[in-house]
Amino acid sequence: QTEIQWWHAMTGANNDVVVKLAEEFNASQREFRVVPTYKGSYPDTMNAGIAAFRANNAPHILQVFEVGTATMMAARGAIKPVYQLMAEANEPFDPKAYLPAVAGYYSTSRGEMLSFPFNSSSSVMWYNKDAFRRAGLNPDQPPKTWPDLFEAAKRLRAAGFDKCGFSSAWITWLNLEQFSVWHNVPLASRANGIDGFDTELRFNSPLHVRHLQNLVELQRDNTFSYSGRTNTGEGRFTSGECPIMLTSSGFYGNVRANAKFEWANAPMPYYPDVAGAPQNSTLGGASLWVMGGKSAAEYRGVARFLTFLSSVERQAKLHTDSGYLPITTAAYEQVKASGFYRANPYLETPILELTNKPPTENSRGLRLGNMVQMRDVWAEEMEAALNGQKTAQAALDAAVSRGNVMLRQFERTVSR
Ligand SMILES: O=P(O)(O)OC[C@H](O)CO
Secondary structure, three states: OOOOOOOOOOHHHHHHHHHHHHHHHHHHEEEEEEEEEEEOOOHHHHHHHHHHOOHHHHOEEEEEEEEEHHHHHHOOOEEEHHHHHHHHOOOOOOOOOOOHHHHHHHHHHOEEEEEEEEEEEEEEEEHHHHHHHHOOOOOOOOOOOHHHHHHHHHHHHHOOOOOOEEOOHHHHHHHHHHHHHHHOOOOOOHHHHHOOOOOEEOOOOHHHHHHHHHHHHHOOOOEOOOOOOHHHHHHHOOOOOOEOOOOEEHHHHHHHHHOOOOEEEOOOEEEEOOOOOOOOOOOEEEEEEEEEOHHHHHHHHHHHHHHOOOHHHHHHHHHHHHHOOEEEHHHHHHHHOOOOOHHHHHOOOOHHOOOOOOOOOOOOOOOOOOOHHHHHHHHHHHHHOOOOOOOHHHHHHHHHHHHHHHHHHHHHHHHO
């Protein structure tokens, strides 16, 4: 049997999904064996994959979150483009089968899909309906705007959620990246880097500063409570500590398994005085990158596995089990036709956000080199504001200028 190593970053209910998919594939044929291995958070998994490639012992398949896309795309020798892999192995593969937002994210400007969409998400607002009742808030009318959310969070705090009125996982994803896209303001020039690596960061605008300043002020009495740079703080929602948590739609599996209260989700909030908001959201989650330098037999196995993952039934199930998106049009249509969303409307929230309006230059997506490292710098600066060490303006100015230096470093690396 030829072994196919699959490194991933999924925990809890989503780890179960990954393990089950590998088991099903292994049971469906005898030639190949897919071995999934959890390698830590998204940044850790990506770093482990890159380090292993340098040491000549990369896995065959590496799950990389959306922020690693530009880096992986530029790492030409290190990866085997998926469109090429599938063509060489004579496996059917049609980029047009995917939802346009999904295909666009992982394709070159020539329409070549370089990685395989697996778990695409968008960010939503999860909320605890029981907590809303306790605070005298209508559980069927979640806040739509940031000012409404702040008011609701104050009421929740006063009703006993004194450690956390609301919180956000992935601080930069929700409060800089999706925030910019949702408000149709640039995170960076050149369509957020999609039109070229010669892009400059733009998120120190008055709107961005106002939002961070609001978080800083609300944090003084725990109306807002910081939950870190990745998704490790999400458990504060399921434990009941934070009654509102902004994070991925892919949190669904863990919410369903662990929350002991009635819950729902709703679209991300927006500032109502921003013309055109809400715009549309952009893609989160991850895709599968096939690593370079493997044998023809191994690549045949990888291609077979990707075909296995492409079945409409399997994609529909991945969506309804995990809250990640139905990434193909066929899977979405199948789930819609089954009436599933009538009973589970919260699984459609991220799709409605993504397709809320036709995308603009500011909302097609993001493609920034060195973004994994940049996110740490952005978060560090936001933390400095939240800790009272810097003003919101100074923090975002520093995040932008430090980030621009990293963008120029990346540009020099790719043009070499
Ligand atoms: O929790 P996920 O898998 O939807 O990922 C969230 C963000 O996209 C990470 O950058």
